[in-house]
Amino acid sequence: xxxxxxxxxxxxxxxxxxxxxxxxxxxxxxxxxxxxxxxxxxxxxxxxxxxxxxxxxxxxxxxxxxxxxxxxxxxxxxxxxxxxxxxxxxxxxxxxxxxxxxxxxxxxxxxxxxxxxxxxxxxxxxxxxxxxxxxxxxxxxxxxxxxxxxxxxxxxxxxxxxxxxxxxxxxxxxxxxxxxxxxxxxxxxxxxxxxxxxxxxxxxxxxxxxxxxxxxxxxxxxxxxxxxxxxxxxxxxxxxx
Numbered sequence: 001x002x003x004x005x006x007x008x009x010x011x012x013x014x015x016x017x018x019x020x021x022x023x024x025x026x027x028x029x030x031x032x033x034x035x036x037x038x039x040x041x042x043x044x045x046x047x048x049x050x051x052x053x054x055x056x057x058x059x060x061x062x063x064x065x066x067x068x069x070x071x072x073x074x075x076x077x078x079x080x081x082x083x084x085x086x087x088x089x090x091x092x093x094x095x096x097x098x099x100x101x102x103x104x105x106x107x108x109x110x111x112x113x114x115x116x117x118x119x120x121x122x123x124x125x126x127x128x129x130x131x132x133x134x135x136x137x138x139x140x141x142x143x144x145x146x147x148x149x150x151x152x153x154x155x156x157x158x159x160x161x162x163x164x165x166x167x168x169x170x171x172x173x174x175x176x177x178x179x180x181x182x183x184x185x186x187x188x189x190x191x192x193x194x195x196x197x198x199x200x201x202x203x204x205x206x207x208x209x210x211x212x213x214x215x216x217x218x219x220x221x222x223x224x225x226x227x228x229x230x231x232x233x234x235x236x237x238x239x240x241x
Contacts, residue, residue, distance in 0.1 A: 026051050033057065039064025049074040069123075088121055089169070092128040124167065128174040131184060167195040178205040180217040188233075189224045198228040204236045 010030045016037040024040070025047040032054055043065045062068065072092040173191050178184055188201060205214065214237055221233055 023047075025049075031057065033061055037061075037064065039066075041066065043068055045070040047072045047074075072128075087123055089123045089125045091121065091124060091126070093130065123169055125169050126172045126174075127170065128176065131175060131177045131179055131181070167191060167198075169197060170195040171197050171199050172202070173198070173200075174202040174204075176204050178203050178209075178217075180205065180209055180213040185217070185220055188221060192224045192226045192228075192231060194227065195231070196227050198226070198231040201231070201233045202236065203233065207238070209237070 009028075010032065011026065013034045016034055019038070019040060020042055021040045022042050023045040024043060025045075027049040028051070030052040031048070037060075044067050046065070046068060047070075067087060069087055070090040071088055072090075074092070170191065173188070173195075175184060175188075184203075188203075191198065191201065205217075214235075218235060221235075
């Protein structure tokens with residue numbers, strides 16, 4: 001199902017009666033699950049683009065979609081609580097930084113501790129994120145150091161409990177809109193250190209990055225150890241100097 005771009009309309013509640021739905025794609029609308037919604041027992045793919053969601057939407061929606069494997073969020077104002085979707089293998093979270101400040105209020109209620117996020121995705125094979133998701137310093141209450149601290153906790157957990165903490169199935173990481181910042185390096189360092197099946201990390205930087213920033217970023221990347229012998233980093237930067 002497809003909505004109309006940037007059209008502020010409510011999705012009909014009759015949609016939630018389609019219990020046999022396998023794939024759902026919505027754009028430019030408001031999505032609210034009615035109280036009688038019992039779930040999409042066969043839903044495997046969810047794509048939401050510029051969709052307004054109530055603050056508790058995913059908390060109630062995901063447990064009722066037990067087979068969900070792919071989730072793609074673009075320009076959406078809610079963060080997925082992945083603890084309720086353990087089968088997710090393909091996750092995309094893009095352009096979170098483009099919302100006006102008032103639409104970030106849900107992050108005040110959700111601790112952006114990466115421990116909770118990554119350890120709840122045991123089947124994750126492909127992760128795509130926009131750097132707006134990582135750059136929580138755009139909000140006054142979550143400096144990027146908090147993200148770094150969370151990743152450090154995960155690395156310590158890996159050392160203490162072995163390799164079974166997370167990312168055991170991850171094969172591909174994509175980062176769009178890279179700004180060449182430390183929080184991105186921290187995430188990449190963590191993935192390289194914990195993903196034994198990792199094949200590729202794709203990084204597409206912002207076009208305005210200069211040579212000095214790019215070279216410094218790449219030099220730092222080259223120093224990180226990799227648990228996967230097949231892991232390669234693809235940096236998609238076009239020099240326009």
